[in-house]
Amino acid sequence: MSLQVTGLCRRVGERTLFEDLSFTVQAGETLAIQAPSGAGKTCLLRLLAWLDEGQGGEIRLEGRLPHEWTVPLWRTEVAYVAQKAPDLPGCPDDLVQATHRFAAWRTRQHQDPRVHAARWGLPDGAWTTNWSRLSGGEQQRAALAIALSRDPRVLLLDEPTSALDDEATAAIEADLADRTVVWVTHDKAQARRVGTRSLQLHQTSSVAGAS
Amino acid sequence: MNAGPIPLSALDLVLAAGLVVINGLLSLWLGLGLERKLFVASVRTVVQLLLLGWILMPVFTWNNQAVVFGICLAMVILATRAAVKRSSRSYRGAYRSSFVALLLGAGATALIGTWGIVGVEPWWQPRYLIPLLGMILGNGLTGISLGLDRCLTQLDEGRARVDVYLALGASRWEAARPVAADAMRSGMIPILNAMTVVGLVTIPGMMTGQILGGTDPAEAARYQILIMFLIASATAMGTALSVLLSLRALFDDDHRLRSERIEHSPS
Numbered sequence: 378m379s380l381q382v383t384g385l386c387r388r389v390g391e392r393t394l395f396e397d398l399s400f401t402v403q404a405g406e407t408l409a410i411q412a413p414s415g416a417g418k419t420c421l422l423r424l425l426a427w428l429d430e431g432q433g434g435e436i437r438l439e440g441r442l443p444h445e446w447t448v449p450l451w452r453t454e455v456a457y458v459a460q461k462a463p464d465l466p467g468c469p470d471d472l473v474q475a476t477h478r479f480a481a482w483r484t485r486q487h488q489d490p491r492v493h494a495a496r497w498g499l500p501d502g503a504w505t506t507n508w509s510r511l512s513g514g515e516q517q518r519a520a521l522a523i524a525l526s527r528d529p530r531v532l533l534l535d536e537p538t539s540a541l542d543d544e545a546t547a548a549i550e551a552d553l554a555d556r557t558v559v560w561v562t563h564d565k566a567q568a569r570r571v572g573t574r575s576l577q578l579h580q581t582s583s584v585a586g587a588s
Numbered sequence: 589m590n591a592g593p594i595p596l597s598a599l600d601l602v603l604a605a606g607l608v609v610i611n612g613l614l615s616l617w618l619g620l621g622l623e624r625k626l627f628v629a630s631v632r633t634v635v636q637l638l639l640l641g642w643i644l645m646p647v648f649t650w651n652n653q654a655v656v657f658g659i660c661l662a663m664v665i666l667a668t669r670a671a672v673k674r675s676s677r678s679y680r681g682a683y684r685s686s687f688v689a690l691l692l693g694a695g696a697t698a699l700i701g702t703w704g705i706v707g708v709e710p711w712w713q714p715r716y717l718i719p720l721l722g723m724i725l726g727n728g729l730t731g732i733s734l735g736l737d738r739c740l741t742q743l744d745e746g747r748a749r750v751d752v753y754l755a756l757g758a759s760r761w762e763a764a765r766p767v768a769a770d771a772m773r774s775g776m777i778p779i780l781n782a783m784t785v786v787g788l789v790t791i792p793g794m795m796t797g798q799i800l801g802g803t804d805p806a807e808a809a810r811y812q813i814l815i816m817f818l819i820a821s822a823t824a825m826g827t828a829l830s831v832l833l834s835l836r837a838l839f840d841d842d843h844r845l846r847s848e849r850i851e852h853s854p855s
Contacts, residue, residue: 426755449759456756459752463749476757478762479753
């Protein structure tokens with residue numbers, strides 16, 4: 378089981394964020410991505426989740442392209458969690474209920490996201506509190522727990538612990554240790570802790586430096 | 589008795605225009621800066637309505653099918669332009685989808701009205717079809733423009749929200765459902781409000797016209813009820829269609845929201 382990226386290219390207007398980017402993430406590996414702001418880390422994750430259109434290249438999960446999975450199914454397997462939860466209506470529980478109505482979710486097992494989040498110190502009451510009244514850290518943990526609850530093959534995480542204290546961060550890092558993750562972080566120490574391999578994105582063209 | 593309304597002479601219209609001069613004086617006195625707009629609007633009212641009267645007169649007497657359809661098509665095109673122009677945002681293809689929505693929504697209800705309900709013979713008789721279609725379009729375009737505006741605003745400003753659903757594995761329709769529901773609601777609300785207060789606060793234009801024209805008020809009321817229901821169904825159909833077509837245009841086949849296709853119209 379692996380996520381395989383070949384020759385990926387992303388341009389926004391005149392700017393090339395990265396081109397000819399290739400890497401593979403094997404099952405159980407965590408690829409830590411470090412880059413200066415504006416180098417296109419978020420764009421890379423969005424591209425992997427098939428939320429944006431790239432300008433060339435190929436992404437395969439277990440040898441199959443997104444179309445071959447069907448795109449909604451691809452996104453349930455390659456789960457992207459944005460850095461900041463947007464101003465969603467209602468509370469985290471409403472989002473959980475909404476996901477249960479998605480066709481791509483009906484066919485698969487899913488766990489209760491509360492179980493994960495509880496280990497990370499998210500109080501149970503947060504699930505029924507409006508998103509707008511949750512703190513940034515509570516939003517992050519709820520969103521991550523929802524993504525994790527359907528057991529995706531690959532997690533795409535954009536600064537998932539940026540608003541969390543050390544204790545919650547350590548709990549999340551421990552929980553995700555055995556998972557297949559593409560983990561964007563600006564924190565060098567975290568990249569060393571979680572990354573089994575690392576990728577440096579530079580301004581404009583970039584090289585996949587595996588270590 | 590029932591010989592139609594007292595005819596209005598040109599002098600009567602000049603007197604009526606005198607009333608608008610009061611608006612102009614108020615605007616000058618309070619510095620509202622509306623004189624120019626007021627003047628243009630007044631001239632347009634006179635020219636457009638006189639022109640309409642002149643065009644309709646021969647159309648009613650000729651009773652020619654091709655001419656009637658030509659006028660109806662022109663009405664739909666004008667309504668489409670107005671609907672798209674009123675929205676604060678647009679996209680390539682907005683005209684086409686609004687046109688389809690208005691043509692099918694208003695066309696179907698006008699047909700049901702003349703042929704199915706009133707039983708006009710032939711169903712396209714201009715004396716019935718043109719005013720009915722006009723009423724339906726005039727109100728339907730409000731629904732469509734409000735629905736379109738709401739839909740595009742939501743997709744533009746609420747892109748992150750839609751992306752959360754998509755990222756969780758929603759198909760484009762599943763992700764767009766809240767947006768569609770919201771847009772349809774805002775398109776439908778004006779006509780629902782109008783239906784609630786009609787006859788209490790307002791005597792609708794068509795009923796007023798019929799009463800002035802010498803029709804029995806009870807008969808005029810029945811026609812007005814018919815019109816309200818036709819407008820309501822045309823608005824619902826038109827708004828739903830235009831929202832669905834817009835969503836179809838703004839999501840691609842890979843279930844991605846293409847919000848870069850949304851253009852801000854200069855208002």
